[in-house]
Amino acid sequence: MKLILLGSGAVRNNPRRAGPAQILQFGWQDDGTDRVWMFDCGRAACLRLAQQHVPAETVNRLFLTHLHFDHVVDVPYFVYVGWNNSRRYPLRIYGPVGTRHFIEHLIRPPFRDDIASRIGHGKSEFGLDPEVIEIQDAGHVLHEDGCSASAVFTDHGGITTLCYGVEGEGRRVIISGDGLPQDGFADFARNADLMVYECSGTAEFLARQPWGTWHITPEALGDLATDCGVRRLLIKHLVMEDITGDLTAVHDMGDRIRRHFDGEVMVGADGLAVDLG
Ligand SMILES: [Zn+2]
């Protein structure tokens, strides 16, 4: 199993850090291509996919953590380019309640003329309309070909936000959206081989932001990783440098985490790959 962080940034239009997105590669599909599950689809996610030589139309499972625009803004391009490139398998999108409304309004209505012109020239509708699964409750989400996904909620400024756990090939990976863990999170993430968690800024930085309470501090994240007993931690959603201009801030956050967590801490970068064996 291999995780690739496609985008290590967030809202700001940082050319070095695309918006939130990551993929897990494991096993093979029936046609011999890699099985790829994608988590969030923020700004430039599809560009980063192409840079990893992963055709968008081969990604058949997309898991959205929440509907803040930085995490979902590339969804229409992902759906459309997959359709245009004749995806072979149906696309299924998981997400919080509200995802169905989002997809139904995002995919068909604004592109009515585009769809009509392509279908008028013989294009099949297959692959255009994703199947949407809204996750109502924490727990098991999907079991498929020996791999499974589950989800819990995090506290993120009042917007419903999920954190996913994936098991496959004897490995367990935790992939957060934004926000703070709720009770029971440590059991959910217990002994994971890798936890990929947002780290938006230092405590002092977050205290100055109107949205600062929506995010976890590096020290609390280090304590969380210790409580969970995860082996490795990868931080992403690295907002602070966008606002302060301080490119060393991410490494400062990594050092702060290391004072609270003995495992390996990796500071995210676009294209960073973690091979889980
Ligand atoms: Zn975000």
Ligand SMILES: [Zn+2]
């Ligand atoms: Zn958010």
